[in-house]
């Protein structure tokens with residue numbers, strides 16, 4: 001009964017949501033596209049010619065944004081458990097990112113190193129907060145380690161994670177790998193949603209072991 005009421009409320013909100021309407025107008029497949037657009041603009045994440053990974057890409061809103069921004073000289077590799085309708089300029093893979101073989105397949109695509117790793121991956125929401133937070137943390141943690149291997153020195157990672165007691169651990173690990181770690185909550189991210197986005201800027205050179213935990217900022 002509660003589930004029925006909350007899915008009715010979700011549907012009502014969805015059809016009246018400003019970003020849903022805007023996505024229909026602009027031809028984006030998801031309202032999530034505006035989360036990336038806002039962060040990418042503020043933090044200058046996307047540039048023509050860049051090599052980008054898009055983890056958890058279905059239905060393809062972020063991929064659309066990235067493909068347009070990187071243009072014909074860029075490369076975009078995307079993965080999802082679900083099938084995604086093709087996006088022009090994006091090499092799409094259907095598979096499970098938690099499988100080492102899938103991650104290796106992706107890594108092999110950009111041996112020269114990527115400029116940006118994006119992860120909007122989220123577990124299926126069960127409504128059991130502890131479980132959902134734990135699964136979200138595990139996906140985010142894998143995305144950070146993947147980014148460490150996939151990025152060129154100076155490259156960036158942007159990833160979604162549900163707020164939880166583990167977020168500080170993730171920020172700490174990111175601070176070892178990136179010069180700056182920032183927290184982002186874009187306007188299109190619903191206020192009651194537990195999601196936040198962590199941005200790691202400037203992949204340190206792998207030989208540079210300097211820890212910089214104190215640089216984790218929230219603005």
Ligand SMILES: C[S@@+](CC[C@H](N)C(=O)[O-])C[C@H]1O[C@@H](n2cnc3c(N)ncnc32)[C@H](O)[C@@H]1O
Pocket residue numbers: 029030032033055056057058059060061062063079080081082095096097098120121122123124139
């Ligand atoms: C919020 S949606 C992504 C929306 C997308 N960024 C967009 O703009 O259209 C989260 C996606 O993460 C995917 N996902 C979750 N776990 C995954 C995994 N282990 N491997 C690959 N994709 C995964 C889900 O299938 C889902 O499509």
